[in-house]
Amino acid sequence: YLELYINTITGADMKEYYLLVFRDRTEEEQADQMKNEFVSIVSHELRTPLASILGFVEILLHREVKPEKSRKYMETIHREANRLSNLISDFLDLQRMESGKQNYTRVPFDLRPIVHDVARQWDGKQEHQIQIMLPEDPCFVDADTDRITQVMHNLISNAIKYSPGQPQIDVRIVDGGTDWIAEVQDYGLGIPDEAKDKMFGKFYRVDNSDRRQIGGTGLGLAIVREIVRDLGGDVYFDSRLGEGSTFAVRLPKFNISQLDNKVVIIED
Numbered sequence: 001y002l003e004l005y006i007n008t009i010t011g012a013d014m015k016e017y018y019l020l021v022f023r024d025r026t027e028e029e030q031a032d033q034m035k036n037e038f039v040s041i042v043s044h045e046l047r048t049p050l051a052s053i054l055g056f057v058e059i060l061l062h063r064e065v066k067p068e069k070s071r072k073y074m075e076t077i078h079r080e081a082n083r084l085s086n087l088i089s090d091f092l093d094l095q096r097m098e099s100g101k102q103n104y105t106r107v108p109f110d111l112r113p114i115v116h117d118v119a120r121q122w123d124g125k126q127e128h129q130i131q132i133m134l135p136e137d138p139c140f141v142d143a144d145t146d147r148i149t150q151v152m153h154n155l156i157s158n159a160i161k162y163s164p165g166q167p168q169i170d171v172r173i174v175d176g177g178t179d180w181i182a183e184v185q186d187y188g189l190g191i192p193d194e195a196k197d198k199m200f201g202k203f204y205r206v207d208n209s210d211r212r213q214i215g216g217t218g219l220g221l222a223i224v225r226e227i228v229r230d231l232g233g234d235v236y237f238d239s240r241l242g243e244g245s246t247f248a249v250r251l252p253k254f255n256i257s258q259l260d261n262k263v264v265i266i267e268d
């Protein structure tokens with residue numbers, strides 16, 4: 001995208017000259033475009049639940065509503081308000097991470113209890129059974145326990161959300177040589193090929209008819225990738241439409257020698 005200015009100037013020889021100035025506006029233009037897209041997505045994402053909350057509150061305030069109906073309306077208001085609140089906190093999280101302002105508290109820890117605890121929290125929710133398979137020995141990584149909990153939470157809740165009627169979820173940690181790999185596998189809707197490149201994009205949601213009713217912000221996976229990459233790892237997935245998906249988080253193994261003799265480990 002080039003901008004062209006044309007001016008006439010008078011030279012020292014008193015002749016008139018045309019001055020042509022080309023300015024490359026490609027980057028500015030792209031930045032503007034991204035900003036516009038972003039504002040329109042955010043305002044749409046915020047307006048939709050707000051419109052529904054306002055609509056139902058208005059009905060409850062100004063009309064006679066039977067108790068069963070009013071309960072239903074209140075449930076919708078509650079759900080939409082929760083959605084709004086999740087959207088805002090996800091959005092702020094992501095913003096903080098992208099601007100490099102997220103502070104990570106890095107400590108060496110065993111990945112197993114974190115993965116186990118998050119999986120147990122979701123086990124039995126909405127008829128899903130989670131099978132957990134963990135190595136016998138500790139899986140030390142140098143990361144942030146709260147953020148890794150958030151990562152596992154996002155992946156397991158997605159596995160549940162996007163596998164209606166397919167109750168089995170497998171969660172495991174496998175040895176990836178220099179890394180530990182935490183995997184979450186479901187046997188649900190899967191991911192269409194045309195969506196595969198965009199899955200970690202901000203606000204991206206697969207728009208297939210099989211999942212339009214399922215709520216979400218499209219920020220969960222963007223947050224997962226941001227966290228995992230900030231901590232020196234990565235996330236990827238393998239999926240077939242209609243058969244299920246496996247999401248894998250790879251984190252570098254923590255090596256005792258990294259401690260540099262600063263810490264003494266006492267066996268009990």
Ligand code: ADP
Pocket residue numbers: 158159162163186188189190191199204205206207211215216217218219220221222244245
């Ligand atoms: P959200 O779930 O809030 O829409 P995410 O960023 O977590 O946002 O996921 C983006 C999209 O990727 C979802 O809308 C969903 O269609 C798809 N997706 C994520 N996880 C899975 C999964 N385990 N199985 C099938 N589709 C998934």
